[in-house]
Amino acid sequence: MPEPIIDPATFAALGDMAGPEFVRELVDTFLEEAPRMLAELHEAYAQYDVERFRRTAHSLKSNSNTFGATQLGIAARDLELGGLDSASPAALAALDADYARAVEALKALCDG
Amino acid sequence: MAERGCRLLVVDDNKVNRLLLSRSLELLGHRVATAENGVIALAKLQEDAYDLMLLDLEMPEMDGLQVLEHLSHDLKFRDLPVIVTSSLEGVAHVARCIELGADDYLYKPVNQVLLKARVGSSLEKKRLRDQQKELISRFATSEVAQDLEQSGFALGGRHVEASVMFCDIRGFTSLAESQPPEETIELLNTYYTLMFDAINGAGGVVNQMIGDGLMAIFGAPLSLADHRGSAVRAALDMIEMIELFNAEREAADKSPIRIGIGIASGALIAGYTGTQKRATYTCVGDIVNLAARLEAHTKVASRSILIDAATREALGDALKIESIGAVTFAGKSIAIDVYAVEAA
Numbered sequence: 008m009p010e011p012i013i014d015p016a017t018f019a020a021l022g023d024m025a026g027p028e029f030v031r032e033l034v035d036t037f038l039e040e041a042p043r044m045l046a047e048l049h050e051a052y053a054q055y056d057v058e059r060f061r062r063t064a065h066s067l068k069s070n071s072n073t074f075g076a077t078q079l080g081i082a083a084r085d086l087e088l089g090g091l092d093s094a095s096p097a098a099l100a101a102l103d104a105d106y107a108r109a110v111e112a113l114k115a116l117c118d119g
Numbered sequence: 120m121a122e123r124g125c126r127l128l129v130v131d132d133n134k135v136n137r138l139l140l141s142r143s144l145e146l147l148g149h150r151v152a153t154a155e156n157g158v159i160a161l162a163k164l165q166e167d168a169y170d171l172m173l174l175d176l177e178m179p180e181m182d183g184l185q186v187l188e189h190l191s192h193d194l195k196f197r198d199l200p201v202i203v204t205s206s207l208e209g210v211a212h213v214a215r216c217i218e219l220g221a222d223d224y225l226y227k228p229v230n231q232v233l234l235k236a237r238v239g240s241s242l243e244k245k246r247l248r249d250q251q252k253e254l255i256s257r258f259a260t261s262e263v264a265q266d267l268e269q270s271g272f273a274l275g276g277r278h279v280e281a282s283v284m285f286c287d288i289r290g291f292t293s294l295a296e297s298q299p300p301e302e303t304i305e306l307l308n309t310y311y312t313l314m315f316d317a318i319n320g321a322g323g324v325v326n327q328m329i330g331d332g333l334m335a336i337f338g339a340p341l342s343l344a345d346h347r348g349s350a351v352r353a354a355l356d357m358i359e360m361i362e363l364f365n366a367e368r369e370a371a372d373k374s375p376i377r378i379g380i381g382i383a384s385g386a387l388i389a390g391y392t393g394t395q396k397r398a399t400y401t402c403v404g405d406i407v408n409l410a411a412r413l414e415a416h417t418k419v420a421s422r423s424i425l426i427d428a429a430t431r432e433a434l435g436d437a438l439k440i441e442s443i444g445a446v447t448f449a450g451k452s453i454a455i456d457v458y459a460v461e462a463a
Contacts, residue, residue: 024231025142033142037135062177069206070135073228088208 010077012112017075031117037070038110044070045106049099052091060091076109123148125242126168130160130186131175131204140173140204140229147235157181161189164196171241174221176205176212187219198248200241204229276390276403281338282350282382282430283407284323285414286314286357289377291331307331310376313360321353322346326400334410336402339389347384347433351460354380354424355438358462381413383427412448413457424460431458 022030044067051060064087071080082102086094127149131137141151152167154160156178164172176183183203190196203216206227213224222244223237288294288310295303311328318325318335322343327334337353338346357380365375387404406427413425420443434440439461445454 025139025146029142033135033138036138040134062179065177065206066133069133069227072206073135073139 012076012078012108013116014075014077017072018116021074034074034113034117037074038113041067041070041106041110045103048086048102052094052096052099055091057091060094061087071109074109074113076105076113079105079109125149125170127151127238128154128160128163128169128172130154130157130172130178130183132156132178133175136175136204136227143229143231143234144173144238146231147238149238157183157186157189160186164199169199170245171238172199172201173225173238174201174203176203176207176216184215184219187216187221191220198245198252200245202237202241276388278386279339279342279389279402280346280385281336281343281387281389281402282346282384283387283402283410284318284335284337284350284354284380284382285332285411286335286354286378286380287330287332287414289379289418291376294374294376306376309364313364314357317356317360318353320356321349323350323353324400326402334407336389336400339387339402340400345433347382347430350382350384351424351426351430351434351438354382354460355462358423362462378423379414379417380424381410381415381417381426382424382430383407383410383413384430384433409448409455412451416446416448416457420457420459422459423462426458426460428456428458431456434460 018030021033025033044063048060048063048067050056051063064083068080068083068087071077071083079102082098082105086098086102127144129137129140129144129151130153131140132155137153137155141153144151152163152169154163158181160172160174161181163169174183174186181189183205187201187203190199190201200222201220202223202225203213203221204225204227205212216224222241225233225237294306298306310331311333314333315325321337322341323335323337324340325333325335335350335353337343337350343349357378361376361378368375383406385404385406387402387406389400389402391400406429409427413427417423417425422443425443426440431440441459441461443457443459446457447454
């Protein structure tokens with residue numbers, strides 16, 4: 008059985024705690040903010056801005072874990088802890104793909 | 120006891136984190152303000168009073184560690200509890216935050232149950248500290264309160280040179296019995312307000328109040344160069360204030376009140392006595408006992424202010440002071456020279 012893109016237990020717990028309406032708003036906020044973070048990550052990589060790269064990956068990891076976006080969280084964490092030097096365009100592309108999948112899954116959960 | 124309705128500041132550069140943490144805290148019954156980085160957080164702390172701050176570490180402009188360092192240098196914020204919320208991994212960060220004065224550290228995403236427990240505990244500690252400060256400010260001048268805050272609340276005493284004053288209202292019990300209770304409480308409140316003004320104004324500290332009686336110290340916890348002169352000046356002020364108060368009472372068809380004051384000076388041991396949980400600032404020594412005896416003797420001698428020889432020595436000739444001879448107090452083997460100070 009493949010790993011779910013959004014961990015159902017984490018997402019459900021978030022809804023139980025904060026309320027489903029609030030979680031929808033929070034997801035919307037994430038969907039507004041995350042593309043900016045991804046762009047910043049690419050930019051920091053291109054400009055070799057080590058500190059900004061790490062901080063942005065850190066922020067993305069933190070938000071991913073909030074929603075239970077497990078794979079996205081792991082990918083962001085790898086970039087945070089590995090740092091800019093061990094990152095690659097392929098790793099960034101994989102992160103983008105993880106994000107795209109997480110977006111679809113989150114939207115589906117909110118609409119469902 | 121669960122604290123609710125407190126004012127909290129959430130500091131996080133990430134909007135999702137900020138919203139979620141604010142929501143979590145609002146659900147616990149608190150009012151929440153937010154800041155996007157350390158600079159904004161410090162500005163908000165200057166503008167408003169907060170009961171607790173939840174602080175992210177990784178932030179642009181000014182990060183969480185810099186905020187903690189800033190706060191640790193500012194006495195005004197020494198009592199502001201800070202809970203660090205971060206998803207930074209490893210214990211080194213946690214240790215550094217605690218070293219810099221953070222109360223606690225919560226990993227993000229923050230678990231709501233843990234959040235409730237930690238926030239509750241920090242607010243309770245803050246409440247107790249506030250209460251402690253409030254109590255101190257009631258019996259101490261602001262300088263003394265600040266000194267105590269800076270030096271901490273270590274139990275344990277030291278030797279000091281100081282003057283001790285006792286004061287009470289003559290015939291208070293029969294007065295209290297002859298009027299409605301609310302009038303008695305009102306009278307006591309006015310009396311204490313006047314006495315505190317006079318004592319604090321002269322650099323003294325009221326450290327005990329029992330019924331209509333009070334004890335004040337001049338020269339501790341902060342040393343006072345002219346503690347004997349200050350104590351006598353305070354006593355004269357007190358008498359004057361009572362005279363003014365009596366004029367008011369007379370106009371309202373009420374009987375005047377009289378107070379007696381005893382002052383003794385010398386070496387004593389001052390410090391906090393009690394337990395870690397409940398302590399009071401007090402003084403121990405022969406002169407404390409002597410001051411109490413002198414105060415009691417004011418009734419016998421029909422004088423308002425009685426002082427001992429050590430206090431008398433420091434006064435010079437500017438005041439009207441009269442020797443009333445040596446008195447042997449109960450329980451004392453030798454007679455003590457007693458002086459009466461008369462209002463000018």
